[in-house]
Amino acid sequence: xxxxxxxxxxxxxxxLRIEARSRVVLNQVAPFALLVxxxxxxxxxxxxxxxxxxxxxxxxxxVLLCALLAVQRSVSVEQADGALTGLRxxxxxxxxxxxxxxxxxxxxxxxxxxxxxxxxxxLYGSEIEQPLLVVATGVLxxxxxxxxxxxxxxxxxxxxxxxxxxxxLLLPVLxxxxxxxxxxxxxxxxxxxxxGWAWLGLLAVFAVVATAGGALAHGAxxxx
Amino acid sequence: MVELNAAVxxxxxxPALTGVDLxxxxxxxxxxxxxxxxxxxxxxxxxxxxxxxxxGSVTVxxxxxxxxxxxxxxxxxxxxxxxxxGLYEDLTVTENVRxxxxxxxxxxxxxxxxxxxxxQRLGLDDGLLDLPVHRLSAGQRRRTSLAAxxxxxxxxxxxxxPHAGLDQAGRNVVDTLIGDAVAAGGTxxxxxxxxxxxxxxxxxxxxxxxxxxxxDTNA
Numbered sequence: 218x219x220x221x222x223x224x225x226x227x228x229x230x231x232x233l234r235i236e237a238r239s240r241v242v243l244n245q246v247a248p249f250a251l252l253v254x255x256x257x258x259x260x261x262x263x264x265x266x267x268x269x270x271x272x273x274x275x276x277x278x279x280v281l282l283c284a285l286l287a288v289q290r291s292v293s294v295e296q297a298d299g300a301l302t303g304l305r306x307x308x309x310x311x312x313x314x315x316x317x318x319x320x321x322x323x324x325x326x327x328x329x330x331x332x333x334x335x336x337x338x339x340l341y342g343s344e345i346e347q348p349l350l351v352v353a354t355g356v357l358x359x360x361x362x363x364x365x366x367x368x369x370x371x372x373x374x375x376x377x378x379x380x381x382x383x384x385x386l387l388l389p390v391l392x393x394x395x396x397x398x399x400x401x402x403x404x405x406x407x408x409x410x411x412x413g414w415a416w417l418g419l420l421a422v423f424a425v426v427a428t429a430g431g432a433l434a435h436g437a438x439x440x441x
Numbered sequence: 442m443v444e445l446n447a448a449v450x451x452x453x454x455x456p457a458l459t460g461v462d463l464x465x466x467x468x469x470x471x472x473x474x475x476x477x478x479x480x481x482x483x484x485x486x487x488x489x490x491x492x493x494x495x496x497g498s499v500t501v502x503x504x505x506x507x508x509x510x511x512x513x514x515x516x517x518x519x520x521x522x523x524x525x526x527g528l529y530e531d532l533t534v535t536e537n538v539r540x541x542x543x544x545x546x547x548x549x550x551x552x553x554x555x556x557x558x559x560x561q562r563l564g565l566d567d568g569l570l571d572l573p574v575h576r577l578s579a580g581q582r583r584r585t586s587l588a589a590x591x592x593x594x595x596x597x598x599x600x601x602x603p604h605a606g607l608d609q610a611g612r613n614v615v616d617t618l619i620g621d622a623v624a625a626g627g628t629x630x631x632x633x634x635x636x637x638x639x640x641x642x643x644x645x646x647x648x649x650x651x652x653x654x655x656x657d658t659n660a
Contacts, residue, residue, distance in 0.1 A: 231532070234531075234532065235529055235532060238532070294531075298525045298529075298530070299524075303527030303541060303544070304544065305516070306490075307516065307517065307542055308545065322639070364501065
């Protein structure tokens with residue numbers, strides 16, 4: 218178990234260090250996320266009340282689009298010069314590799330969610346009525362998206378056409394996360410009379426299944 | 442140490458090895474040669490536990506590589522230098538070497554002295570150690586990749602074209618490295634097209650052709 222955690226921590230720290238150096242999320246994905254929010258505003262041509270009503274859905278669509286970029290980046294650093302072969306050769310447990318990669322994507326998603334939350338408050342005029350529900354939804358959805366994205370990223374990279382295939386594979390699978398997180402945010406932002414905590418249950422189940430399923434299936438995907 | 446009996450390995454559906462019989466004793470240095478497509482790289486990957494044999498048996502360092510867990514177990518004891526360097530572009534030379542040492546299961550973080558020593562043995566001067574890999578030349582990357590192997594001190598060295606992309610000084614360093622590995626009790630298998638250079642490293646030359654051992658000389 219110690220070896221597993223040490224390996225997962227090693228991979229996560231490595232990915233986050235690479236991100237800190239390359240600043241792809243900070244300089245490219247984060248501006249893209251804000252741009253998406255702005256473009257949604259233009260496309261809906263709406264006043265702030267309408268934007269506030271749609272804010273939860275727009276927020277989570279933006280998160281999913283950013284997640285695609287983060288996952289593709291996570292996959293590409295291992296593909297660039299045969300690093301994935303090196304990781305296989307290291308004898309590291311595929312499950313530890315999965316957890317480490319997913320953890321790094323999770324951290325990046327949380328940063329993006331914080332930024333997007335500020336974005337909907339400033340741009341759409343949203344107000345947070347239940348901060349705890351917002352945080353819990355953000356964390357659970359980030360776990361679900363990071364784990365599912367890491368798993369499908371490995372699947373798409375094995376097929377050799379990850380850039381185009383990943384969105385087609387991943388987005389439909391993440392539809393329950395989009396729905397659950399949007400409903401929970403509807404409640405947290407005071408947009409609709411729904412039980413956000415009940416939808417949080419769906420996110421929790423999805424997150425657990427994605428984590429366990431990813432850890433179990435990752436080995437088969439990274440092995441030739 | 443290494444024993445293959447009628448080992449068959451596929452690359453996709455293509456039989457890259459069609460029945461290899463080979464035995465390598467501990468501490469031995471073996472040179473692999475043969476034309477492109479003869480199966481040299483596949484043989485090295487098979488011995489490293491990266492490929493499963495389709496049929497036949499492969500035993501490396503006491504591990505029966507027909508099973509997945511055994512293939513994973515042997516990988517931490519083997520060092521494979523392949524065609525790609527396996528380095529992360531945005532990490533520094535030192536960070537890459539340390540990462541791969543830790544990933545390979547070294548219990549403690551390799552000391553700065555050990556990492557720097559390995560890099561210096563490969564002719565990478567101190568000024569390069571804190572540079573990100575994307576600023577290195579191809580030869581410097583190759584040396585960094587070799588340094589990551591040196592720090593790990595594998596029991597079995599599998600070197601696929603280790604001289605490729607290196608200048609004359611770098612090639613001499615690789616030859617010294619192989620000599621050091623053997624002197625330290627390691628077993629070394631080197632695949633190379635540069636016959637004249639590698640022949641001085643060992644008397645045993647295994648020639649592959651068509652995915653099988655064509656000739657095995659020890660002169």
